[in-house]
Structures are given as structure tokens and as C-alpha cells.
Amino acid sequence: IQTNFSLEAKNSGINFIKESNWYKLKTPVGFISFQEWQGKLHSIAYEINIEDVEVKKKLRDYLFEKHKNNFEWIDRVDNGFYISYExxxxxxxxxxxxxxxxxxxxxxxxxRQAETKIRFPNF
Incomplete structure (x- = not known):
């Protein structure tokens, strides 16, 4: 990614590992944010700014399939704000x-485990 795009590192927020870097890339349908830590990509977030419900569904299905790597998505939890899959x-x-x-x-x-220790040090 760094060789093909000019990305500027942003500092992490208070609830994140301060040694990690965040990058943001504009796309035709929104932004993609990347979190790098210890030389590896640890988080990728797609902010989708389109209204078409069918296109959003197709993008969601495509991205979940694309990020599946020798595993299945299990433990679906919907809390009314988001759906989480493990x-x-x-x-x-x-x-x-x-x-x-x-x-x-x-x-x-x-x-996630490292950031949980930051957010909840006595947990």
C-alpha cells in the first residue's frame, strides 16, 4: 500500500496503542482506514458513504468473504448499533x-487484546 499510495501516518487516539500508525485513503464510495502496528496491518475499516441499500449489502457480503482466510465467521452478535462476528x-x-x-x-x-489492556488496565 505504501508503495502505491502516498499515505500520511496519523497518531492513534487515547484508546489505541500509541505506537501504532493510522492511515486513511479516499475511495469512490468513502474512506478506508488502516492501523499498522509492529510492521503489520492489524485493522482495516471501510467507511461506506452511499445510500443504496442493495449496493451496501453487496459490499458487506463481498468484504466479509474477501477477509475470510481459512476460517468461517461465527458468533454473530447484534447489539442494535453493529453486528460483530468472530x-x-x-x-x-x-x-x-x-x-x-x-x-x-x-x-x-x-x-484487540493489547488495546483492551489500555482501556481496562485492571481487567
Missing amino acids: SSNDSIQGVYAYSLGTTISFTSNEI
């Missing part, structure tokens, strides 16, 4: 956020 090999979480715009994100469990 990978069957416990490697990543997929989230379809629909309440305030549409964001589809995929985050490694490695960084």
Missing part, C-alpha cells in the same frame, strides 16, 4: 456498524 480460528473480528453511517471493519485479535 473468526472460527480466533484471529480476527469483523464488525458491520450500521447505526451512524456504515462502517465495515476487520481487526486482529492480537491488537
